[in-house]
Each structure stands twice: as C-alpha cells, then as structure tokens.
Amino acid sequence: MIKPVASHLQNEYLPYAELQQQPAEWWAQVLGVVCFGEQLPVVNGAVLSVTLPPLLTAGAICEVWQSAAPVTSGQEGNIQYRCNDEFVFGVVTLEEADFSGDESSSALQLAAALAYRQIVSLLDTLRFPHVVRFWNYMSDINGHSHGLERYRQFNVGRQAGLLAQGRSVTGGLPAACALGASAGPLSIAFLAGKVAPIAIENPRQLNACAYPPVYGPRSPTFSRAALLPWSGGACLFISGTASIVGHESLHLGNVVAQTQEALENIAAVLEVANRQLACGRFDLRDLHYTVYVKHAADLDKVRAVLNAVAGTDIQVIYLQADVCRQELLVEIEAARGLSCTVSA
Secondary structure, eight states: OOOOBSSOEEEEEEEHHHHTTOOHHHHTTEEEEEEESSOOOOOSSSEEEEOOOBSSOSSOEEEEEEESSOOEEEEETTEEEEEOSSEEEEEEEEOGGGSOOOSSSOHHHHHHHHHHHHHHHHHHHHTOOEEEEEEEEEESTTOEETTEEHHHHHHHHHHHHHHHTTOOSSSSOOEEEEEEESSOOEEEEEEEESSOOEEEOOTTBOOGGGOOGGGOSSOOOOBSEEEEEETTEEEEEEEEEOSEEBTEEOSTTOHHHHHHHHHHHHHHHHHHHHTTOSSOOOOGGGOEEEEEESSGGGHHHHHHHHHHHHOSSOEEEEEEOBOSSTTOOEEEEEEEEEEOOOOO
C-alpha cells in the first residue's frame, strides 16, 4: 500500500499575458509553469519557456502547476526550482553549442546526460526521491547526425545520466513526453515528490523500456502514465501518447485515424489507472489535454476527433510540434486531479 501525500496538485492553462498579472499571493502556491510560444522572460522562478507555437491562441499559453501548500524558490547549478514539503518542480535549459561533441557522442547526447545527472543529484540533495513527470523539448527531434536520429541521441544521454546517478531505467518509471521544436535549447521540466507514484502501463502497447533495438541503442525511459494518490484523491499524469500499438506506428499519413488511436490508448490507460482507485473514476471528458500537432493544417481534423470523443467542454491547448517518430502526426498528453471520499 502506497502512503498518500497530504496535499494535492492541480494544473490549469493560462495566457502568458494573464500570468504576468497574477499577484504575489497567487504565485505563493505555484510550483512551476511551462509556457509555449516565443522565448519569454522568466516571470517568477521555475518557468520553462518552449518555442512551440500555440495553434488556437494569438499569444503564448502556459500550463501552471499549483499545490495546496505554499512554495519557496531555489537554484542549483543550471536548475531553477520551486518546492514545498511534498513536491518540487524544476526546469533546466542547456544550449547544445556549449557542448563539444565528438564522433561517438553528439552535443545533444552530452547535454541530456548532464541535465539528468544534475536533476537526480538535486532531487537526492533535497530528498525528493520519486520523479512523477518529465517534460522534454529539443530542436530538430527527427534530424540525424552521428549516424543516429536526434531523439535516439537524447535517449542515450537520458539513460546515461540516470544510470550515473544510480537510477533505474527499466521499472517504476515516471510519465514523460519528448517533443521537437524548430529551434531552441534542450529544455526539461520535472515534478518530483516524496511518495512513489504508481507506474501505469498500457496493455495495448509494449512497455517503452522494452522496445526492440530497431528504435535505437537505448530505449525510451518512461511509463505510459503515473498515478499519484493522496488522502481523498489522486492525480494522474498521462505521458505523451500517439498512434502506437505494440511498438509499431499505425495509420501512416492519416491524422484522423492516428488521433483516434491515440485516444484509444489513453482510454486503455484510464482503465488500468481506475483499477487502482478506491473511489471515483478518471474519464476522458474530465482530463486536461495538451495536444501536439505536427502540421498546423491538421488542427481542425484533430480537434474534431477529440471533441467527438471527449466533448467540447474539455480543458485543452493545441501546439505545433514534431513528435518523436517522423511518421507520427499527433501526440496527446493529459493530466487530472481527482477528489473523492473513501468509504469506511
């Protein structure tokens, strides 16, 4: 039995212009923020700025993570973070130009390894041993150098950084995503706590850490979702989810079918997660979604599928981004806190 944490988390989407206007008492409970749009100045501590264009809003849009307990800010090396007694949210950006790659290791690989070493070292120092969620963004994710796709270079570096700090790369893994931008540094955000989340896998998909070598010399390091229970509820973090069944990409060139398949995968994850709950249920209609669309011209098709499946009243942002496989046209991630009363 996993001990529940004492407070809760929630996320909301906020235009950057509104974020700038929030009072100090509002920021006192903000763990971290990821803003999408042009490169933006840091507003208040752990804010990650990612150059992924929003597709439905004129300006930058931000995902804000708040906790019930007040937070404090800190910095360690390249990492800015905000934390309270139960959670820490941190961000790190590293310019690849600052790393001297060679024939065996690219600059991206070295940057990823350093970032993950520093993140785990900080978590060990602060005594937040359990990562719940990683957000990873890099430029030209499908590009090639050093005989390897850049996303696969990132996977090599990520594993090297985790293993160097004594972390597992095969089990009990956090939720995560990895998306490509047209430009910008390697940008990573993370959320960790003092209680281990439940790693959720999808029976329709092979565990990512068990992918065959055709997908690169090192497998991706994430679970399909992470479920964090607390007294009176839980929060579910669903990793970036695409049109993959088993380990193979399906519906090549068909963005409608890919979106439908991704939602089928999310529904399967919800079914597994709901079995872990003593009360309440996660539902597709209640999730907060971030949808990454490769081609802006496909937005209306993707929206129509999501609205048909989850309804038109959902909380959702749409961003233009490259997905970790060249052939994938859409990726969907989601999160949701659930409150309920446990029966005696």
